[in-house]
Amino acid sequence: MPVFRLIEELTFPDPRWAAAEGLLAVGGDLSPGRLLLAYRLGIFPWYGEGEPILWWSPDPRCVLFPEKVYISRRLERIIGQGRFRLTCNRAFAEVVKACADVRVRKGEETWLVAEMQAAYQRLHDLGFAHSIEAWCDDELAGGLYGVALGKFFFGESMFHNRPNASKVILAQLARYLTRERFVLLDCQVPNPHLISMGATQIPREDFLGLLAAGGLGPEGDAARVVMPMALDAAV
Numbered sequence: 001m002p003v004f005r006l007i008e009e010l011t012f013p014d015p016r017w018a019a020a021e022g023l024l025a026v027g028g029d030l031s032p033g034r035l036l037l038a039y040r041l042g043i044f045p046w047y048g049e050g051e052p053i054l055w056w057s058p059d060p061r062c063v064l065f066p067e068k069v070y071i072s073r074r075l076e077r078i079i080g081q082g083r084f085r086l087t088c089n090r091a092f093a094e095v096v097k098a099c100a101d102v103r104v105r106k107g108e109e110t111w112l113v114a115e116m117q118a119a120y121q122r123l124h125d126l127g128f129a130h131s132i133e134a135w136c137d138d139e140l141a142g143g144l145y146g147v148a149l150g151k152f153f154f155g156e157s158m159f160h161n162r163p164n165a166s167k168v169i170l171a172q173l174a175r176y177l178t179r180e181r182f183v184l185l186d187c188q189v190p191n192p193h194l195i196s197m198g199a200t201q202i203p204r205e206d207f208l209g210l211l212a213a214g215g216l217g218p219e220g221d222a223a224r225v226v227m228p229m230a231l232d233a234a235v
Contacts, residue, residue: 006055010034015042015057015208022058029053030119032126039147039154040216042208044188046111059204062187062194069174070198075167084134084141084168088227092124093117095131095143099157112157120156123147130227132173134165141165144173146186148227150215153177154186170197183214 004013006028018024024043028034030053038044038055047054071079100112123129128149134142142165144158153173160166177185187194190201211217 010037012038012041012043012055015204018057018059018204022056023054024057025055026052028055030115032119032122032128035119035123035147036128036149039149039152040211041218042204042211044154044156045116046188047113048111049113056188057204058189060201061204061207062190062199062201063207064170064174064185064187064194064197064199066174066177066182066185068198069171070196071171071174075164075171078164079168079171084136084162084165086169086172087133087135089124089130091133091140091143092129092131092145093121094140095133095145095159096120096157098140098143098161099145099159102159120145120147127226132169134160134162134169136162136165142169144169151180151182152184152186152211152214152216153182155188166193167197183210 002017003019003023004017004025006012006025010031010033013025015024030045035045041057042061043055043057045053046056096112096117100110100117103110103112120129124131129145129147131143131145133140139161141162142158142160144155144166146153146155148154158166158169174185186207187199190199208217212219
């Protein structure tokens with residue numbers, strides 16, 4: 001399949017036309033309007049330093065259905081012990097930067113280049129992007145950030161500085177999303193950590209169908225979601 005070059009107009013090709021590995025288009029910008037349209041269509045940006053902006057819609061798509069997230073007995077005990085205090089939107093910039101820094105410290109490349117961090121900060125300022133923080137002894141022990149539209153949470157990245165911090169975040173976020181009747185938590189692509197907590201891969205066509213049924217898709221509205229400031233009190 002061809003890779004499409006975006007023009008200045010806020011538009012994307014049909015995500016079903018993506019290449020086998022998920023690459024759909026190149027170019028465009030990271031303006032809030034374009035990013036929100038991309039998420040509504042099941043598309044996300046992912047590229048490295050020195051590369052043009054690349055837009056993806058993989059098939060299959062890795063997702064977590066909130067009510068099916070697996071919480072082991074051990075993890076349940078850790079949550080019950082209150083090792084971490086969870087908040088929402090208290091340290092958005094720090095969480096995004098930490099997600100990038102973790103990979104850099106490992107000698108790996110990061111897609112969270114400076115312009116990507118700035119773009120998600122703009123979405124956060126507009127109320128569309130959110131962070132979940134785990135604190136231990138008043139230090140940031142872990143975090144997760146993503147974009148919430150309607151009844152969908154599009155997870156972007158997570159990190160942890162202390163064992164189990166990211167697992168606690170994911171478990172408690174899933175419980176909140178279940179209570180609020182969210183359809184799914186998008187994980188984009190699988191990794192062992194996500195699979196161990198119940199993530200599954202579904203055909204892209206099914207993913208796009210869920211978006212459309214949930215009020216997103218080409219004709220949907222990008223509805224902002226108000227997240228609780230203290231996630232501990234919301235689950």
